[in-house]
Amino acid sequence: xxxxxxxxxxxxxxxxxxxxxxxxxxxxxxxxxxxxxxxxxxxxxxxxxxxxxxxxxxxxxxxxxxxxxxxxxxxxxxxxxxxxxxxxxxxxxxxxxxxxxxxxxxxxxxxxxxxxxxxxxxxxxxxxxxxxxxxxxxxxxxxxxxxxxxxxxxxxxxxxxxxxxxxxxxxxxxxxxxxxxxxxxxxxxxxxxxxxxxxxxxxxxxxxxxxxxxxxxxxxxxxxxxxxxxxxxxxxxxxxxxxxxxxxxxxxxxxxxxxxxxxxxxxxxxxxxxxxxxxxxxxxxxxxxxxxxxxxxxxxxxxxxxxxxxxxxxxxxxxxxxxxx
Amino acid sequence: xxxxxxxxxxxxxxxxxxxxxxxxxxxxxxxxxxxxxxxxxxxxxxxxxxxxxxxxxxxxxxxxxxxxxxxxxxxxxxxxxxxxxxxxxxxxxxxxxxxxxxxxxxxxxxxxxxxxxxxxxxxxxxxxxxxxxxxxxxxxxxxxxxxxxxxxxxxxxxxxxxxxxxxxxxxxxxxxxxxxxxxxxxxxxxxxxxxxxxxxxxxxxxxxxxxxxxxxxxxxxxxxxxxxxxxxxxxxxxxxxxxxxxxxxxxxxxxxxxxxxxxxxxxxxxxxxxxxxxxxxxxxxxxxxxxxxxxxxxxxxxxxxxxxxxxxxxxxxxxxxxxxx
Numbered sequence: 001x002x003x004x005x006x007x008x009x010x011x012x013x014x015x016x017x018x019x020x021x022x023x024x025x026x027x028x029x030x031x032x033x034x035x036x037x038x039x040x041x042x043x044x045x046x047x048x049x050x051x052x053x054x055x056x057x058x059x060x061x062x063x064x065x066x067x068x069x070x071x072x073x074x075x076x077x078x079x080x081x082x083x084x085x086x087x088x089x090x091x092x093x094x095x096x097x098x099x100x101x102x103x104x105x106x107x108x109x110x111x112x113x114x115x116x117x118x119x120x121x122x123x124x125x126x127x128x129x130x131x132x133x134x135x136x137x138x139x140x141x142x143x144x145x146x147x148x149x150x151x152x153x154x155x156x157x158x159x160x161x162x163x164x165x166x167x168x169x170x171x172x173x174x175x176x177x178x179x180x181x182x183x184x185x186x187x188x189x190x191x192x193x194x195x196x197x198x199x200x201x202x203x204x205x206x207x208x209x210x211x212x213x214x215x216x217x218x219x220x221x222x223x224x225x226x227x228x229x230x231x232x233x234x235x236x237x238x239x240x241x242x243x244x245x246x247x248x249x250x251x252x253x254x255x256x257x258x259x260x261x262x263x264x265x266x267x268x269x270x271x272x273x274x275x276x277x278x279x280x281x282x283x284x285x286x287x288x289x290x291x292x293x294x295x296x297x298x299x300x301x302x303x304x305x306x307x308x309x310x311x312x313x314x315x316x317x318x319x320x321x322x323x324x325x
Numbered sequence: 326x327x328x329x330x331x332x333x334x335x336x337x338x339x340x341x342x343x344x345x346x347x348x349x350x351x352x353x354x355x356x357x358x359x360x361x362x363x364x365x366x367x368x369x370x371x372x373x374x375x376x377x378x379x380x381x382x383x384x385x386x387x388x389x390x391x392x393x394x395x396x397x398x399x400x401x402x403x404x405x406x407x408x409x410x411x412x413x414x415x416x417x418x419x420x421x422x423x424x425x426x427x428x429x430x431x432x433x434x435x436x437x438x439x440x441x442x443x444x445x446x447x448x449x450x451x452x453x454x455x456x457x458x459x460x461x462x463x464x465x466x467x468x469x470x471x472x473x474x475x476x477x478x479x480x481x482x483x484x485x486x487x488x489x490x491x492x493x494x495x496x497x498x499x500x501x502x503x504x505x506x507x508x509x510x511x512x513x514x515x516x517x518x519x520x521x522x523x524x525x526x527x528x529x530x531x532x533x534x535x536x537x538x539x540x541x542x543x544x545x546x547x548x549x550x551x552x553x554x555x556x557x558x559x560x561x562x563x564x565x566x567x568x569x570x571x572x573x574x575x576x577x578x579x580x581x582x583x584x585x586x587x588x589x590x591x592x593x594x595x596x597x598x599x600x601x602x603x604x605x606x607x608x609x610x611x612x613x614x615x616x617x618x619x620x621x622x623x624x625x626x627x628x629x630x631x632x633x634x635x636x637x638x639x640x641x642x643x644x645x646x647x648x649x650x
Binding site for chain 1: 345346374375377378379380381382383384393411412413416419420421423424438594637638639641643644
């Protein structure tokens with residue numbers, strides 16, 4: 001992979017997070033499933049926002065968070081995603097570009113506004129997400145720059161991309177180009193409800209297009225209809241280069257061939273907001289993998305990055321991960 | 326004051342903060358005075374933002390922060406300030422309204438965008454602010470709702486309002502109405518450079534219109550051309566109901582008549598970002614004053630609120646101050 005211009009190219013929904021604290025009653029009143037990601041339309045977004053508490057805004061989006069993390073470790077990152085030419089779109093672009101990430105997808109000049117995710121954080125630091133996809137529905141296969149994909153050692157795709165219909169085609173195009181160029185393709189399953197929505201497609205993707213898979217326990221359970229993580233890891237390890245299964249405070253399991261590496265979670269002082277934990281774990285692992293580090297070290301970097309991001313609001317690192325590493 | 330509908334009405338510049346970390350070299354390269362607030366035009370705002378690191382956005386503005394703090398303590402707050410009818414303007418309105426603050430100033434439908442402050446936070450947690458006043462220049466005396474001022478026990482004015490020319494007139498109008506209605510008028514000197522810009526006017530204001538004054542040591546020094554805080558406190562205490570002088574980690578001094586109350590700073594775990602420390606101190610003191618609490622208790626609430634806000638990025642409380650109190 002030494003000939004690659006970029007270590008990791010992320011393709012994902014470009015979303016600005018609007019983050020506020022909420023109590024369990026708020027989630028119940030709005031029929032939200034705690035810990036999940038629900039898609040909402042513009043009217044729902046207005047209605048929920050109007051009742052949410054005082055918030056902060058921060059760039060988010062699963063793959064975008066991961067690429068920000070890769071760049072924060074010192075890796076060369078690139079991103080493909082669709083914003084509108086509006087205030088949130090400019091914020092989103094700035095927050096990646098300022099980290100040195102190559103982000104050249106042209107913004108939409110009309111149509112819906114830049115996507116936003118209303119993130120409700122409960123006292124237990126769990127996050128419940130409500131996403132209005134906005135301009136993300138305008139990501140099309142034309143936005144997949146074949147030269148960029150071919151120039152990236154790893155193309156990293158978020159399962160959430162299956163929600164906007166044209167983005168799904170863009171996803172497949174990127175995966176096909178990457179494989180054709182002899183590059184690696186990584187996928188995160190994103191969310192157990194997302195897995196339920198697209199289970200058969202995800203299974204076919206994993207069979208045909210994916211080298212590195214990220215999933216947490218509930219996503220694995222949704223994919224396999226089973227709680228047997230060891231069996232799922234064995235099945236995935238036989239098909240893929242790497243399967244990385246995250247288990248919150250229990251750390252993670254990296255499975256590759258017959259190798260199994262258990263990685264502990266990194267210690268934290270105060271758990272504030274778990275948004276982005278999985279995204280940043282993926283950042284550490286992918287950065288380590290791009291540097292040909294041993295799996296245990298890749299996992300350690302993932303744990304460090306996840307620990308940083310769950311100790312404050314917002315899903316992007318607030319300190320240089322290269323210094324923490 | 327028991328007949329007042331609102332405990333504190335804030336009048337101030339309505340500003341969304343864009344907060345990023347920066348090193349000393351960044352400040353030097355851009356000719357910024359560390360710890361100060363500089364006014365910048367739109368072109369400068371674009372240029373600085375383009376070079377700033379990855380950021381988060383949060384509602385700010387000195388008086389706005391204070392009113393958010395008053396509401397977070399459980400007080401009845403109101404706010405007058407000018408945003409544009411744009412994304413940041415909607416964010417600003419939401420973040421006050423969601424706390425129960427009455428904020429009915431109509432947004433500008435054209436003209437410059439909602440104000441933004443580019444906040445650079447250095448490793449020592451000091452903040453350096455660069456404010457593009459944007460829509461704040463459209464605040465005029467017509468925006469001062471006389472009934473609202475008369476219905477508020479305390480009208481709280483930020484010195485920064487002297488920067489937009491018409492806002493200065495609005496400021497004087499609010500102070501005059503409040504005094505005429507038998508209410509109290511509070512002022513924060515805001516910033517030592519702001520004091521230098523308007524020293525004679527501030528002196529006249531303090532003589533003629535102000536009951537409660539907030540200042541830090543460098544603002545007092547700028548006002549009196551002297552480092553003798555005790556002498557300044559004595560002079561102010563003779564003219565005003567209360568002078569509250571903040572001294573960072575050394576706590577604060579509340580002077581009223583011949584009474585002097587030294588208030589310790591509240592303990593903190595980790596100093597992250599000092600933005601809003603003075604604003605939140607004022608929130609605690611004003612809330613306590615509105616509840617007729619003893620000065621020591623007013624000061625304690627101020628210290629608690631300041632300690633909360635300096636332990637995270639952003640100048641608004643992230644937990645309910647009523648619970649901390």
